[in-house]
Amino acid sequence: MAHARVLRxxxxxxxxxxxxxxxxxxxxxxxxxxxxxxxxADPSGSxxxxxxxxxxxxxxxQTNYGxxxxxxxxxxxxxxxxxxxxxxxxxxxxxxLLGGGLRxxxxxxxxxxxxxxxTRYIQMQADLYGQVSFQxxxxxxxxxxxxxxxxxxxxxxxxxxxxISREHWVGFDASDALLIRAGRINLPFGLRNVEHTAAVRTAxxxxxxxxxxxxxxxxxTGESFRGELMGIVGNFALQDDRFRERGxxxxxxxxxxxxxxxxxxxxxxxAQIDRIYRVETTRQAHGLFGRTAPIRPFVLLAExxxxxxxxxxxxxxxGYAGLFQAxxxxxxxxxxVPAAEVVNLGPNSSTLGWGxxxxxxxxxxxxxxxxxxxxxxxxxxxxxxxxxxxxxxxxL
Amino acid sequence: xRLKGSTFAAxxxxxxxxxxxxxxxxxxxxxxxxxxxxxxxPGGLRIQGVTADLEFRDxxxxxxxxxxxKNLSTGIDLRDRHMKEKYLEVDxxxxxxxxxxxxxxxxxxxxxRLKQSCSGTLEVHGVKKSVSIGSEVDNTDRGxxxxxxxxxxLKEHQIEVPTYLGVTVKPDMTVGATFRLEx
Numbered sequence: 001m002a003h004a005r006v007l008r009x010x011x012x013x014x015x016x017x018x019x020x021x022x023x024x025x026x027x028x029x030x031x032x033x034x035x036x037x038x039x040x041a042d043p044s045g046s047x048x049x050x051x052x053x054x055x056x057x058x059x060x061x062q063t064n065y066g067x068x069x070x071x072x073x074x075x076x077x078x079x080x081x082x083x084x085x086x087x088x089x090x091x092x093x094x095x096x097l098l099g100g101g102l103r104x105x106x107x108x109x110x111x112x113x114x115x116x117x118x119t120r121y122i123q124m125q126a127d128l129y130g131q132v133s134f135q136x137x138x139x140x141x142x143x144x145x146x147x148x149x150x151x152x153x154x155x156x157x158x159x160x161x162x163x164i165s166r167e168h169w170v171g172f173d174a175s176d177a178l179l180i181r182a183g184r185i186n187l188p189f190g191l192r193n194v195e196h197t198a199a200v201r202t203a204x205x206x207x208x209x210x211x212x213x214x215x216x217x218x219x220x221t222g223e224s225f226r227g228e229l230m231g232i233v234g235n236f237a238l239q240d241d242r243f244r245e246r247g248x249x250x251x252x253x254x255x256x257x258x259x260x261x262x263x264x265x266x267x268x269x270x271a272q273i274d275r276i277y278r279v280e281t282t283r284q285a286h287g288l289f290g291r292t293a294p295i296r297p298f299v300l301l302a303e304x305x306x307x308x309x310x311x312x313x314x315x316x317x318x319g320y321a322g323l324f325q326a327x328x329x330x331x332x333x334x335x336x337v338p339a340a341e342v343v344n345l346g347p348n349s350s351t352l353g354w355g356x357x358x359x360x361x362x363x364x365x366x367x368x369x370x371x372x373x374x375x376x377x378x379x380x381x382x383x384x385x386x387x388x389x390x391x392x393x394x395x396l
Numbered sequence: 397x398r399l400k401g402s403t404f405a406a407x408x409x410x411x412x413x414x415x416x417x418x419x420x421x422x423x424x425x426x427x428x429x430x431x432x433x434x435x436x437x438p439g440g441l442r443i444q445g446v447t448a449d450l451e452f453r454d455x456x457x458x459x460x461x462x463x464x465x466k467n468l469s470t471g472i473d474l475r476d477r478h479m480k481e482k483y484l485e486v487d488x489x490x491x492x493x494x495x496x497x498x499x500x501x502x503x504x505x506x507x508x509r510l511k512q513s514c515s516g517t518l519e520v521h522g523v524k525k526s527v528s529i530g531s532e533v534d535n536t537d538r539g540x541x542x543x544x545x546x547x548x549x550l551k552e553h554q555i556e557v558p559t560y561l562g563v564t565v566k567p568d569m570t571v572g573a574t575f576r577l578e579x
Contacts, residue, residue, distance in 0.1 A: 031471065035440015038563050043439070052561040059474055072473035094562065176438050223436045258444060296471070 023047075023101070023395065024192045024208060026301055027327040027335075030293035031060055034255045035221040036192070041097055041131045041140055043179050043219040044228050044251075045192040046208045047167065048129040048140065049395075051093035054079045061363045063333030078366040082396055098396070099129040105391030113383035123147045124391060127166065140183075141168040153184075153210040154237055166212055182216045184236075187249040188228035189265040190289045190303045191323070199343035199355065200303045203321040204267060204285040206249070213245065227252035232269055245269035245283070259293040265305070277310050284308040299327040309345050319345035325357075333363040346380075353379035368394045422454040428541075429575040431463050435558075437565045445470045445479070450575055459501075461494040461573070475560075483550075483558050484521060493519045496529070504535040518546070523553040539579045545572035 024046035028039070036045030039053030049057065055075035064071075077084030081098045103125035110117040127144030144164045146154070154162035169183025186192070189206040196207035205211050217230035228251055234244030247270055253263030267285040274281035287305030294300075304322040311317050325339035337359035344352040355377040363369040375387040429450045435443045447468045453460040465486045469476050480486040496516040504510035511532045518527045531544035550557055550567040558565040 032442040032444065033440065034442060037439030038437065038441045039439070050562065052563045055561055059472060072477040074474060221438070221440045223440075223442075226440055255440075255442075258442065 023393070024194050025061075026191050026193055026291055027293070027299040028056075028060075029259050029261060029291045030296045030299050030327075030329070031056075032259060034224075034253075034261055035226045037179075037219075037221045041129075041138075042167070042186060043221055043226075044186065044188050046186060046194075047142070048097055048099045048131055050097060051080075054081075057363075058366060061333060061369075062366060063331065063362070063364055076366075083366060095133045097129075097131040097133075100396035101125050101127050101129075101393065102395075103391055103393040105389055108388040110386045111383040112386070125393075127164075128396070129167075136173045138171040138173070139169075140171065142166050150210045152235060152237055153212065157239070164210070166208075166210060177221050179219045180217070181219070184212050184214050185217050185230060186212050187232075187267070188217065188219070188230055188251045189249050189267055189285070190251065190263075190287060190305065191291070191301055193301070193325075195323075195339075195357070198323050198339075199321040199341045199353070200287075200305055200323045203307045203319070203343055203345060204287075204305055205283075206267065206285070213249075224255050225252065238275070240273075242272040243275045245271040245274075247283075251289075253289075259296075260291070262288070262290040264288050274310070279310050281310050282308075282316070297329045301325045301327065307345060311347075317347055319343070319351075321345075335359075335361040335363075337361060343379075351380050353377070367396065368392070421456075424452045424454065425578045426450055426452050426575045427578065429573070431571075431573040433468075433569050433571045435565050435569040437563050439563070441563060441565075443470050443475070443565065450573065452575070452577065457498055459496045459498060461496075463492045463494075463573075464490060465492060466490060478558065478560065483555055489521050494527075494529075495519075504533050506535050506537070509534040516546075518548060518553075520548070521553045521555050525552050537579070538576070540577040541574075542577065543572070543574040545570055547571075 026045070033039065035043070037043040039050055039056055040046060041048040041050060058075045058079040077087055080087055105122045105124050106119060107122055108117050108119045125144065127142050129142045131138055131140040142165055144166065146162050146164045148160045150162065150164045153164040153166045155165050156162045165184065167184055167186065169181045169185050171179050171181040173179055186208050187206045189204055190200055192208060193201070195201065196209040201207040213232045213235050215230045215232040217228055219228040220226060230249050232245060232247050232249060234241070234246055236244070238244050247268045249267040251263055251265040253261050255261040265285070265287050268282065270282045272280055274283065285305050285307045287303060289303040291299065291301050302324045304320065306318055306320050308316050308318050321341070321343040323339060323341045325337060328336045330336055337357070339357035339359070340354070341357070342352070342354045355375060358374040359371060361369060361371045370392050371390070373387065373389040375385070377385040377387070379385070429448050431447050431450055433445045437443065445468050447463065447465070449464045449467050451462040453462065465480065465484055468480065470479065494516050496514060500514045502510060502512055509532065513528060513530050516527055516529050517524050525548070527546040527548060529544050529546045531542065534541040547568060547570055550569070557567050
């Protein structure tokens with residue numbers, strides 16, 4: 001049951017302490033966006049938006065209340081940084097990108113063994129982002145505040161109330177399709193989704209909340225293929241070098257048909273002392289993922305990973321984690337997102353856990369969305385967990 | 397560039413039509429029509445434009461396929477407006493036209509499916525260019541099923557390369573069409 005306890009700690013840690021990061025929507029494949037680099041500074045998606053990405057957020061994501069002068073009108077100034085309030089100072093999108101995100105949530109939780117529902121407020125995100133470009137070079141960084149959690153991204157060293165920097169890197173655009181970066185970077189692995197507590201993210205430790213690592217990465221985005229490979233040199237937010245993982249993480253994705261893509265991921269790292277298992281660990285995760293939008297309003301996403309973990313008696317054992325999710329855009333900007341997940345990091349079926357998600361995500365205004373999540377998680381070794389989360393996200 | 401695979405073989409149909417019932421400027425009825433263009437941009441951007449408008453004309457020695465562009469759509473209203481107003485200038489050049497000489501075509505027998513390549517003259521944005529067309533024609537009892545495609549370059553037709561907020565579409569694209577000629 002040790003792995004079950006680890007899994008529960010992963011989950012609660014992610015929910016309560018792992019501050020939430022920026023928007024990442026793999027379901028944009030419904031609009032024929034196979035890759036992410038047109039809309040995001042990170043070529044594998046999430047976070048800081050380009051000028052093009054900001055326009056798409058208004059044209060494609062946000063609910064239209066019929067107040068646009070015509071359906072084919074240009075994106076408005078409200079799509080710009082800070083809703084266009086600084087546009088009078090000039091436009092600088094060609095060399096400077098700015099952004100930020102605020103996300104606050106009220107979490108209600110309970111278990112099958114206790115009738116009480118606990119509620120608490122969580123400041124999930126309070127970040128600023130920026131990127132400066134000069135010819136083929138870029139410098140990108142985020143700076144934020146975490147009242148609790150996100151120690152893996154902390155640049156101050158307090159038990160709570162830390163300044164954090166999830167990403168900071170320098171990059172070289174070797175070509176229109178190839179970006180080489182060095183610094184603290186999101187790990188390229190699987191679906192880059194916002195559900196950082198999903199088992200496929202926690203089991204592989206590849207979430208975009210605070211799961212970034214330092215390293216060197218090369219990202220390629222072609223017409224039908226995209227991929228990224230990162231050499232990991234460790235997380236320098238960890239003071240003790242023995243806990244830093246070194247290795248690689250990578251993904252490759254192929255789009256054989258319009259609005260369809262399939263991919264594979266691989267990660268291998270080694271730490272003298274694994275920060276979770278507390279023993280020397282060579283950790284592996286390998287998997288497949290896919291996205292398809294058979295019709296535009298309906299996107300299916302799936303990921304399945306095998307994950308290694310150390311045995312208590314020595315050696316390595318293999319487990320798995322899977323996610324199956326649908327994104328149904330019932331009206332422009334209003335998404336229903338049912339999901340199911342399964343995880344088993346232990347030696348046999350007694351360590352099998354599973355979860356159900358029901359989400360409503362509404363992009364109701366410029367730069368803003370509200371999200372309701374309901375989860376039922378049945379992990380071994382404890383009662384069934386029930387979560388309700390309502391969060392408001394605003395990006396600058 | 398010669399293409400393998402499916403063909404823009406309205407041509408083949410025209411040859412049959414011409415041999416069986418040749419009349420100048422005959423417009424043949426078509427259905428199940430889908431005309432597409434596929435373009436790509438940076439960062440994995442893909443754009444597919446689609447229209448169901450197509451006219452098939454037999455003018456004796458030539459087959460002419462006319463595609464009105466007014467209903468061409470990429471799925472995003474603003475992008476469609478830019479495409480038609482700024483780049484294709486549909487108000488000045490409402491149609492794309494492909495002309496193929498019948499003599500260069502072969503036609504499948506009843507029940508036969510035929511793949512072939514041929515050349516044609518494409519006029520878009522008021523500029524004519526020769527194109528190499530790959531086609532597949534299926535002569536069925538439900539009619540003549542035609543599928544074909546070819547490559548084109550926007551610059552060769554004096555079409556400004558589309559760009560929007562720093563994202564520029566590549567000028568090379570693939571055009572395809574499928575339709576059924578009624579028996």
